Amino acid sequence: MPPPPAPVRVLIADDQSLIRLGFRMVLDAADGIEVVGEAGDGAEAIAATERLRPDVVLMDVRMPGVDGIAATARIARDHPEVRVLVLTTFDLDEYAFGALRAGAGGFLLKDAGREELVAAVRAVAAGEATLAPRIVRRMIELVTASGGADPAASPETAARAHDVLTARERDVLDSMARGLTNSEIADELYLGESTVKTHVGRILAKLPARDRVHAVLIAHGLAEPSA
Structure with missing residues (x-):
């Protein structure tokens, strides 16, 4: 019998400790996912990625010092094998497109359900797109609407x-x-x-x-x- 696949190793980056705890509890309870570390800001996320080499970084956008978009760009540049899944409470184009252009492999809002979050982590780890439906709709509108480029x-x-x-x-x-x-x-x-x-x-x-x-x-x- 072949050995089971290695778990998806996740780093959680968010400036709120209770948010990190909530994400950790959800992900640690999921089969095949292991939380390997936490970071309280973008600079810590960059350093922890260098040290821990996770498969996925769960990245908040608004953090003190180095924000999530800048941290995503740095991680995507220095560690292209690491996938970044951006989560935020802010349903704004500038954050969504900024994160995606920076190299994020997915974008979800923090109101995503438990199953949606777990599925998103697995999908991003596998190299598949994970975008909140409203972000997909907005992307299509933005690039197809007359005069809305x-x-x-x-x-x-x-x-x-x-x-x-x-x-x-x-x-x-x-x-x-x-x-x-x-x-x-x-x-x-x-x-x-x-x-x-x-x-x-x-x-x-x-x-x-x-x-x-x-x-x-x-x-x-x-x-x-x-x-």
Whole structure:
């Protein structure tokens, strides 16, 4: 019998100790997840990531000193193998897009339920997109509404991304942008799940993108491809 998979190792970064305790209790009670450390601000999160090398950092946005967005950018730059899941009580575009552009692998609001939080940690650890539904809707509105383009968007980047993908890959990417999982994409597009995984891998390689969220941002001109 093969050994069980290693648990997903999580670092919790939040300036409120009670919030950290709540997250720890939820995650420690979940199968296959281990909380390996805590941080009270962005600087501590950066140092703890360097020391502990977690799989996922659960990152608050508003923290004293180095905020969550700056810490996310530093972690994404220095430790691209570490996934960052940003949580905040602030349902504002500037935080969502700032965190995603900085390199976060997902974004959830703090009012997410227990099961949603656990599922988000697992999904981000697996390299899948995790976005609050309202953030996905706002992203789509922002990049498709007439006259509503993000001033930081690059039409040239979006055009290059469109050109390198096949029609089917663009279909898969559109589904990814709506936050669908591989199994949901397979059902929607009448494909096998293994075929969807192949398309996703090719999309990430062609753009090139570090993960699914980054691919969506590149395709809409909201981020630059990986170096």
